[in-house]
Amino acid sequence: MLARSLVRATKVASPAQIARASMPKVARATFTATTQRRTPPEIIAEKEVPQSSYSGGEVQRSTLIVGEENVASEKVSPLTQSVYNNMPKTMQSLSLMGKTVIVTGGARGLGNSIAKACIEAGARNVVLFDANQELGDISAAELHEQTGNTIPIDFFKVDVRDAGAVESGMKAVLEKYGAPDVLINSAGIADSNIPAETYDLEMWRRLIDINLTGSFMMSQAVGRAAIAAGKPCSIILVASMSGSIVNYPQEQSCYNASKAGVIQLGKSLAAEWAKFDIRVNCISPGYMDTALNNVPALDAQKKIWKSLTPQKRLGAVNDLNGLAILLASDASAFMTGSNVIIDGGYTLY
Numbered sequence: 217m218l219a220r221s222l223v224r225a226t227k228v229a230s231p232a233q234i235a236r237a238s239m240p241k242v243a244r245a246t247f248t249a250t251t252q253r254r255t256p257p258e259i260i261a262e263k264e265v266p267q268s269s270y271s272g273g274e275v276q277r278s279t280l281i282v283g284e285e286n287v288a289s290e291k292v293s294p295l296t297q298s299v300y301n302n303m304p305k306t307m308q309s310l311s312l313m314g315k316t317v318i319v320t321g322g323a324r325g326l327g328n329s330i331a332k333a334c335i336e337a338g339a340r341n342v343v344l345f346d347a348n349q350e351l352g353d354i355s356a357a358e359l360h361e362q363t364g365n366t367i368p369i370d371f372f373k374v375d376v377r378d379a380g381a382v383e384s385g386m387k388a389v390l391e392k393y394g395a396p397d398v399l400i401n402s403a404g405i406a407d408s409n410i411p412a413e414t415y416d417l418e419m420w421r422r423l424i425d426i427n428l429t430g431s432f433m434m435s436q437a438v439g440r441a442a443i444a445a446g447k448p449c450s451i452i453l454v455a456s457m458s459g460s461i462v463n464y465p466q467e468q469s470c471y472n473a474s475k476a477g478v479i480q481l482g483k484s485l486a487a488e489w490a491k492f493d494i495r496v497n498c499i500s501p502g503y504m505d506t507a508l509n510n511v512p513a514l515d516a517q518k519k520i521w522k523s524l525t526p527q528k529r530l531g532a533v534n535d536l537n538g539l540a541i542l543l544a545s546d547a548s549a550f551m552t553g554s555n556v557i558i559d560g561g562y563t564l565y
């Protein structure tokens with residue numbers, strides 16, 4: 217029934233209307249939840265995302281080119297119990313067998329790719345928290361479809377700046393799955409090419425709120441749940457090499473400061489929560505080939521970034537997956553408070 221109405225809708229409706237039509241009716245609250253146990257909606261695959269930024273009485277327009285990573289395609293093969301049972305001990309410890317994973321910023325980019333990897337590594341279920349309702353709903357449906365409809369996938373429209381939404385989302389996860397075993401905090405934004413002397417304060421506060429305060433609020437919510445349940449937990453904060461170095465040539469003091477804050481937050485939480493068996497580690501990527509960087513204005517700078525990277529390329533969207541799984545799994549049981557830079561060698565020079 218749903219599928220038929222969608223087919224009809226494609227003839228007359230805009231992509232946004234189709235995405236909305238595909239969403240289940242849920243009560244309006246501080247967040248909305250979608251559990252994918254149904255026919256996935258038709259996938260919308262925009263090639264370009266126009267963007268307008270209003271600040272200080274001026275408007276800046278640009279167009280994001282949707283990266284390859286957003287194209288729905290590949291199959292995601294969940295690790296099955298029988299395959300797991302036949303794996304050597306070392307490989308078992310590297311798995312996420314039976315674990316519940318929350319991924320913020322999981323609707324696209326690095327978070328989305330890590331969410332897929334978690335399923336392939338044996339996660340029992342994956343919960344996406346993302347501020348983008350359309351993308352989140354479509355990504356969850358896509359993930360459910362790519363896994364052959366075998367793994368429960370939930371999407372919660374949660375803006376990590378919104379304490380009420382974070383709390384409500386966590387409460388729903390707790391009721392459904394119990395305390396999560398893993399948090400991957402990938403939600404984040406970037407502003408670049410803004411000289412410090414002209415940086416708009418509202419923009420500054422917004423970025424710090426999302427990248428730093430959001431990382432704290434999510435960690436706090438998951439940490440509290442794990443402490444209350446007396447359960448071990450692995451929290452992984454996606455920081456950036458920009459938290460340790462100053463990028464060149466673009467000026468982006470706020471982003472760099474936010475990520476330095478995330479790294480220090482990770483170390484502080486790791487020290488505080490070791491007694492609860494909660495591990496906290498950071499992944500600090502170098503330049504990655506995601507939509508975040510697919511802005512025409514950055515094309516010239518990308519050439520410089522590549523030339524300064526020993527491997528002479530940007531990271532692929534799935535280049536963090538192996539590290540994320542290691543940190544999420546029991547194989548890294550003695551690892552906490554680490555900040556692992558994964559940058560094709562950029563920070564060597």
Ligand SMILES: NC(=O)c1ccc[n+]([C@@H]2O[C@H](COP(=O)([O-])OP(=O)(O)OC[C@H]3O[C@@H](n4cnc5c(N)ncnc54)[C@H](O)[C@@H]3O)[C@@H](O)[C@H]2O)c1
Binds near residue numbers: 347351501
């Ligand atoms: N792409 C890179 O080169 C790069 C390098 C270093 C670090 N990082 C970091 O990696 C993380 C992911 O980056 P990406 O390249 O995948 O970006 P992306 O823009 O492709 O994905 C980010 C996701 O976060 C979501 N999001 C944004 N603000 C949110 C909010 N307030 N609440 C909830 N969700 C929100 C977006 O909707 C999106 O789905 C970010 O923290 C980023 O700073 C990226």
